[in-house]
Amino acid sequence: VLRPVGALLSMVAAKPLVPRAVLSIVVAIALVLLLGRLFCGWICPVTLWRRVKEFFKPVKTREQEAGALAQANQALAAEEIAALKEASATHDCAACGACHAKRNARHAVLGGALLTTAVFGFPVFCLVCPVGLTFAAVALLVSLFGAGDLNWSLLFVPAMLVIELVFLRKWCGRFCPISAFMSLFSRFSRTGMPVIDNERCLETAKGTACSRCATACTFDVNLRHPDLGELPLHDCARCGDCIDACPTSAISFRAVSGKPVPFVDAFASVRSGGKAKTPTAPALDDLEPEEA
Numbered sequence: 708v709l710r711p712v713g714a715l716l717s718m719v720a721a722k723p724l725v726p727r728a729v730l731s732i733v734v735a736i737a738l739v740l741l742l743g744r745l746f747c748g749w750i751c752p753v754t755l756w757r758r759v760k761e762f763f764k765p766v767k768t769r770e771q772e773a774g775a776l777a778q779a780n781q782a783l784a785a786e787e788i789a790a791l792k793e794a795s796a797t798h799d800c801a802a803c804g805a806c807h808a809k810r811n812a813r814h815a816v817l818g819g820a821l822l823t824t825a826v827f828g829f830p831v832f833c834l835v836c837p838v839g840l841t842f843a844a845v846a847l848l849v850s851l852f853g854a855g856d857l858n859w860s861l862l863f864v865p866a867m868l869v870i871e872l873v874f875l876r877k878w879c880g881r882f883c884p885i886s887a888f889m890s891l892f893s894r895f896s897r898t899g900m901p902v903i904d905n906e907r908c909l910e911t912a913k914g915t916a917c918s919r920c921a922t923a924c925t926f927d928v929n930l931r932h933p934d935l936g937e938l939p940l941h942d943c944a945r946c947g948d949c950i951d952a953c954p955t956s957a958i959s960f961r962a963v964s965g966k967p968v969p970f971v972d973a974f975a976s977v978r979s980g981g982k983a984k985t986p987t988a989p990a991l992d993d994l995e996p997e998e999a
Contacts, residue, residue, distance in 0.1 A: 711735035748944030
C-alpha cells in the first residue's frame with residue numbers, strides 16, 4: 708500500500724496482473740483521493756529524515772538558517788511582485804492557463820522507471836529510490852541480526868540512501884516517481900486543503916508581500932500565488948510548514964468543494980458558503996515587500 712509505484716513496477720516486470728499489486732494500487736489511489744499527498748508529508752522516509760535532522764540541529768544553526776530564510780523570503784517577495792506585474796502587463800494569465808501547464812522531471816522519471824522495468828524485467832528504479840533503499844536497508848539489517856548474513860550490500864545500500872537524502876534535496880519535487888504518481892490523482896482530492904484567510908493575510912489585508920508560506924514549503928508549492936510555484940497547488944503534501952511559518956496565522960487546513968481556484972479572491976467565499984464578501988486583493992503597484 709505504501710509503494711504503489713513499486714507494485715506497478717512489479718506487475719510490469721512480471722507481465723501478468725498480480726492481484727495483490729492491483730489491490731495495493733487501488734488502495735493507494737483511494738488514499739490519495741481522500742488525503743492527497745499526505746504520505747509525502749508525513750510517512751515518506753525522505754521527509755522523516757528531514758524532520759529528524761531538523762530536530763537535532765544546534766540552536767546556533769537554527770538561528771543562522773532563520774536569518775538566511777528571512778533574506779530568501781524578502782527576495783522571493785520582490786520576485787513575485789515583479790513576475791506578477793510582468794504577467795499582468797503581457798497577458799491575462801488566468802485566462803490562458805499556460806502557467807498551469809507546467810511539467811517537471813518527475814513524470815519523465817516515472818515513465819523511464821516503467822520503461823526500464825519492461826526492458827530489463829525487474830524494477831530497476833528501486834535500486835536508487837530512497838523509499839526502496841529504506842526497505843532494503845531494513846531487510847538487510849534484519850538478515851544481519853537474524854541470520855548473521857554480512858555482505859557488501861549492507862554498506863552499499865545505506866551509503867546510497869545517505870547520499871540521496873543529503874545531496875538530492877529537490878528529490879520530492881523533481882525526481883520522485885511516487886510523487887509523480889500521486890500527483891495524477893491528488894488534483895481530485897478536496898479534504899484538508901490549505902486555505903488562506905484573506906482577512907488575516909498580510910498581502911490582502913495590508914498590501915504587504917510576505918511570501919513566508921512559499922519560502923517555508925519543502926515541496927516548492929506557492930500557496931499565495933500558485934502560478935509562481937514550481938509545483939501546482941494540488942501537490943501540497945499537508946506537512947503544515949506553511950501554517951507554522953505564517954506570521955498572522957492566516958493558513959489552515961480545511962475541506963473545500965469544487966475546483967481549486969486562486970486564493971486571492973476565492974476561499975473567503977468558499978469558507979462562508981458564498982454569503983460573505985471576499986476581501987479585494989490590493990493592486991500590484993500597492994504591494995511592498997515585507998521588511999525584516
